[in-house]
Amino acid sequence: MRSFEHPVYLIVPCPFYHPKKRPLLTYALRRLLYLPLSLFLLSLLCFGLRAITPGDPVESQLPAADSRMATTDPAAYDASYRRAAAALGYDLPTFYFSVENAALPDTLHRISQPAERRMLRALTLASGNWPAVEMYYFELRKAAYSESSEDNLNVVPITRRLLLQNDPAAMTAAMNTLPDGPLTAPLKAAYSRVMDGKQRSQLLLPALRWHGSNNQYHRWLGKILKGDFGNSYLDRRPVAAKVGRAMRWTLLLNGITIFLVYLIALPMGLYAAGYRSSRFDRYSTTLLFLMFGLPSFWIATLVANYFTTPAFGMDFFPSMGFGDIPDGASWWSVLSIRASHLFLPVVCLAYPSLAYVSRHLRRSAVKELDQAYVTTARLKGLTMSQILWRHVFRNASFPIITLLGGLFPALLAGSVLIERIFNLPGMGQLLYTAAMGRDWPIVIMLVLLNGLLTAAGLLLADLAYAFTDPRVRLGGSSTTTSSNTVA
Amino acid sequence: MARWWLIGLLLVALLADFIANDRPLIASVNDEVRFPVFHEYGQALGLVDNYAPVVRNWQRAKTDWAVWPPVPYAAGSTDLKNSNYRSPFGTQDTGERARHWLGTDKLGRDVTAGLIRGTRVAVLVGFGSVLISLLLGIPLGGIAGFFGNDGLRAPRYHWWGWTVGGVLGLLYASVSLLPYFGLESRWAILLLLLVAFVLGGLLLRSIFSLLSPLKKETAFPADTVVLQGVELFVNIPALVLLIALIAIVNRPSIGIVVLIIGVLRWPSVARYLRSELLRIRSLPYIDAARVSGIPKWRILFRHALPNALGPLMVVSSFALGGAILLEAFLSFLGIGIPADEVTWGSLLRQSRTYPQAWWIAVFPGLLLTVTVLAANLLGEEG
Numbered sequence: 001m002r003s004f005e006h007p008v009y010l011i012v013p014c015p016f017y018h019p020k021k022r023p024l025l026t027y028a029l030r031r032l033l034y035l036p037l038s039l040f041l042l043s044l045l046c047f048g049l050r051a052i053t054p055g056d057p058v059e060s061q062l063p064a065a066d067s068r069m070a071t072t073d074p075a076a077y078d079a080s081y082r083r084a085a086a087a088l089g090y091d092l093p094t095f096y097f098s099v100e101n102a103a104l105p106d107t108l109h110r111i112s113q114p115a116e117r118r119m120l121r122a123l124t125l126a127s128g129n130w131p132a133v134e135m136y137y138f139e140l141r142k143a144a145y146s147e148s149s150e151d152n153l154n155v156v157p158i159t160r161r162l163l164l165q166n167d168p169a170a171m172t173a174a175m176n177t178l179p180d181g182p183l184t185a186p187l188k189a190a191y192s193r194v195m196d197g198k199q200r201s202q203l204l205l206p207a208l209r210w211h212g213s214n215n216q217y218h219r220w221l222g223k224i225l226k227g228d229f230g231n232s233y234l235d236r237r238p239v240a241a242k243v244g245r246a247m248r249w250t251l252l253l254n255g256i257t258i259f260l261v262y263l264i265a266l267p268m269g270l271y272a273a274g275y276r277s278s279r280f281d282r283y284s285t286t287l288l289f290l291m292f293g294l295p296s297f298w299i300a301t302l303v304a305n306y307f308t309t310p311a312f313g314m315d316f317f318p319s320m321g322f323g324d325i326p327d328g329a330s331w332w333s334v335l336s337i338r339a340s341h342l343f344l345p346v347v348c349l350a351y352p353s354l355a356y357v358s359r360h361l362r363r364s365a366v367k368e369l370d371q372a373y374v375t376t377a378r379l380k381g382l383t384m385s386q387i388l389w390r391h392v393f394r395n396a397s398f399p400i401i402t403l404l405g406g407l408f409p410a411l412l413a414g415s416v417l418i419e420r421i422f423n424l425p426g427m428g429q430l431l432y433t434a435a436m437g438r439d440w441p442i443v444i445m446l447v448l449l450n451g452l453l454t455a456a457g458l459l460l461a462d463l464a465y466a467f468t469d470p471r472v473r474l475g476g477s478s479t480t481t482s483s484n485t486v487a
Numbered sequence: 488m489a490r491w492w493l494i495g496l497l498l499v500a501l502l503a504d505f506i507a508n509d510r511p512l513i514a515s516v517n518d519e520v521r522f523p524v525f526h527e528y529g530q531a532l533g534l535v536d537n538y539a540p541v542v543r544n545w546q547r548a549k550t551d552w553a554v555w556p557p558v559p560y561a562a563g564s565t566d567l568k569n570s571n572y573r574s575p576f577g578t579q580d581t582g583e584r585a586r587h588w589l590g591t592d593k594l595g596r597d598v599t600a601g602l603i604r605g606t607r608v609a610v611l612v613g614f615g616s617v618l619i620s621l622l623l624g625i626p627l628g629g630i631a632g633f634f635g636n637d638g639l640r641a642p643r644y645h646w647w648g649w650t651v652g653g654v655l656g657l658l659y660a661s662v663s664l665l666p667y668f669g670l671e672s673r674w675a676i677l678l679l680l681l682v683a684f685v686l687g688g689l690l691l692r693s694i695f696s697l698l699s700p701l702k703k704e705t706a707f708p709a710d711t712v713v714l715q716g717v718e719l720f721v722n723i724p725a726l727v728l729l730i731a732l733i734a735i736v737n738r739p740s741i742g743i744v745v746l747i748i749g750v751l752r753w754p755s756v757a758r759y760l761r762s763e764l765l766r767i768r769s770l771p772y773i774d775a776a777r778v779s780g781i782p783k784w785r786i787l788f789r790h791a792l793p794n795a796l797g798p799l800m801v802v803s804s805f806a807l808g809g810a811i812l813l814e815a816f817l818s819f820l821g822i823g824i825p826a827d828e829v830t831w832g833s834l835l836r837q838s839r840t841y842p843q844a845w846w847i848a849v850f851p852g853l854l855l856t857v858t859v860l861a862a863n864l865l866g867e868e869g
Contacts, residue, residue: 298852311842
């Protein structure tokens with residue numbers, strides 16, 4: 001431990017004082033500029049996810065009667081599909097601009113059925129001759145939507161399949177099986193013109209196309225910014241209401257958890273550091289190490305298996321949900337019902353974070369206790385408790401502040417499991433069911449919300465860190481310790 | 488201790504087929520000595536044909552003698568005589584075969600064999616994803632830490648030429664050249680993209696080098712670029728995104744899980760390596776190397792990086808534990824890992840349907856816990 005060889009420590013309490021300090025405001029503004037950029041990238045990511053997801057969102061919105069028409073009356077089906085796609089904005093270009101092959105027409109997005117669009121795209125990219133492809137498409141639709149009769153019995157099914165076929169080799173094979181007739185002669189002529197390969201040099205040109213603000217991304221983002229997240233695919237209820245209801249429970253669960261974590265972890269870490277290598281320190285350090293490594297979902301599974309089911313006659317706790325509150329229940333019975341439902345989930349959610357925070361605090365408090373100011377305080381005759389809470393705590397708690405920023409998103413992620421295991425109707429459970437059911441509006445809203453919370457949590461933690469600790473050289477590269485605690 | 492546990496896990500994963508299998512290691516059938524487990528590897532590689540009279544069920548086959556693996560059951564195979572959750576200590580109807588040491592599940596599948604199979608998945612996901620995050624994080628973090636914002640100096644046309652030209656080359660190749668040449672093979676496409684990147688970069692660099700405003704020498708802000716990339720990644724809610732991404736993938740596969748976990752974790756590797764190299768680059772021996780005229784890239788790769796890699800390996804064992812935990816978590820939820828794959832997490836999930844079978848809940852969890860603790864302990868040493 002340092003003593004009085006360096007009297008300068010008594011004047012300047014901090015050995016790593018940085019005289020070159022950037023103003024806080026600049027730093028805050030720079031970080032704030034970052035937030036929209038991150039969120040913009042996140043929104044692009046979500047939009048991309050929506051675009052590459054299997055399944056056809058337009059078809060899932062069509063009434064059942066219209067979907068059945070796909071086989072019986074494809075022309076009418078195409079018309080109603082077109083209307084639905086237009087209503088949902090799916091016939092617009094995807095983004096503000098596109099970099100494409102110049103052989104592709106700039107109006108391809110108006111073909112609303114994705115399979116047909118893929119077919120046209122593949123054909124054009126194989127031949128480079130869009131006018132011929134367009135002609136072929138016209139003939140193909142004429143044949144596919146024609147009335148089945150005796151003489152074109154095979155034509156209709158083959159051409160309907162051709163409308164969805166995007167492999168040129170398979171197209172040629174199917175074309176050869178078509179019988180000759182009044183309908184198929186122009187079709188075959190058009191196809192051979194597509195495949196003659198005279199225009200392939202067209203493919204060598206790229207084109208940058210500007211679509212303006214009337215595009216799918218712009219509309220989607222505009223709706224989201226206005227708070228309209230659309231309806232759930234599964235039950236057609238508004239997404240915002242579903243998420244809002246689930247969020248209430250998750251916030252309750254996580255709020256209690258964070259409160260408990262800090263309530264227990266702070267004294268534990270501080271006293272373990274203060275009475276270093278005492279029996280309490282040795283036991284608590286081992287215990288915390290074990291707790292940190294113990295997978296919470298295993299413990300949660302065990303606890304849920306044995307304490308909420310009658311398997312071994314130990315069903316001390318109710319097994320599902322947050323409990324039903326009967327009408328006119330007294331505040332005491334409300335509290336006890338809620339507590340009995342919340343106890344196990346909160347314990348399982350809290351103990352890893354508790355170990356994490358407590359271990360961090362101990363480590364940084366041990367470092368602080370080696371400083372000269374602690375010796376001074378001890379010489380003044382302060383008790384260990386006073387030293388710990390009045391002097392060491394403030395200095396040692398800076399890392400804890402940044403932890404809080406990472407803790408919140410980590411807890412939200414952790415509650416996916418806890419809510420699954422204990423059957424709680426929160427955001428984690430919602431995310432799970434939505435992701436499994438490919439309910440994209442909900443998944444996207446949850447990803448965006450989580451991203452917003454993560455970014456905001458990290459930002460707030462960094463700013464709080466900067467406000468409380470004057471030593472932090474903000475904007476400098478190495479000192480901002482945005483910690484990433486996702487297990 | 489911790490190290491040996493992880494090495495043992497690796498060995499179990501590599502030798503899983505020889506430890507738990509429902510066919511013998513060596514068996515003699517009609518005076519013909521067969522090596523059924525080895526033979527499977529040969530068949531998978533296309534080296535050997537089937538043994539002439541095919542033995543479908545080795546348990547019932549008549550053999551002169553046979554050497555069985557320590558656990559004579561395979562992870563997926565059912566033992567209907569011992570179905571409906573037989574306890575490890577209860578009565579088991581196994582006849583001459585070994586007992587189910589750790590019990591069975593509803594269909595009579597052996598839990599020990601399941602655990603050994605699960606070890607293979609855990610090791611694959613753990614080591615694989617750490618490897619990917621190291622492959623991404625070491626170059627980025629190394630360049631950021633070693634060169635900082637002013638270590639890489641070149642004329643402006645060099646930086647602008649390579650970034651703009653490379654990106655334009657890639658775009659042109661993917662938009663126009665790929666359909667024109669109609670390439671099918673993945674390697675050919677990759678090669679074409681690479682060639683386009685290099686040609687585009689070289690071309691634009693030589694054009695830009697003629698412009699006088701771009702001739703001024705500047706430094707490439709490697710540190711800022713990498714740190715900003717890290718910050719953007721940190722803002723992504725990793726787990727939520729992971730669930731969303733994996734749920735999209737039509738056919739779940741372990742490879743995709745490994746890839747996603749690895750890619751999401753590179754920032755922590757890059758950040759650690761960067762701070763290590765910040766420290767190392769100001770050490771005297773680096774200055775000595777610089778003064779003696781060794782090229783800077785050579786200093787980075789031959790002198791600075793090797794000294795940073797040791798501590799990085801130790802710290803990345805944290806990431807190993809985290810990845811194994813994440814894999815168990817995902818297979819517990821039933822996301823991403825193929826449904827027929829037996830893993831520690833999928834065993835735990837089974838225990839949810841029948842809580843009385845404590846052996847299905849306790850043993851996989853214990854294995855997982857000890858592994859995570861071992862990884863953390865190893866990381867703590869660094």
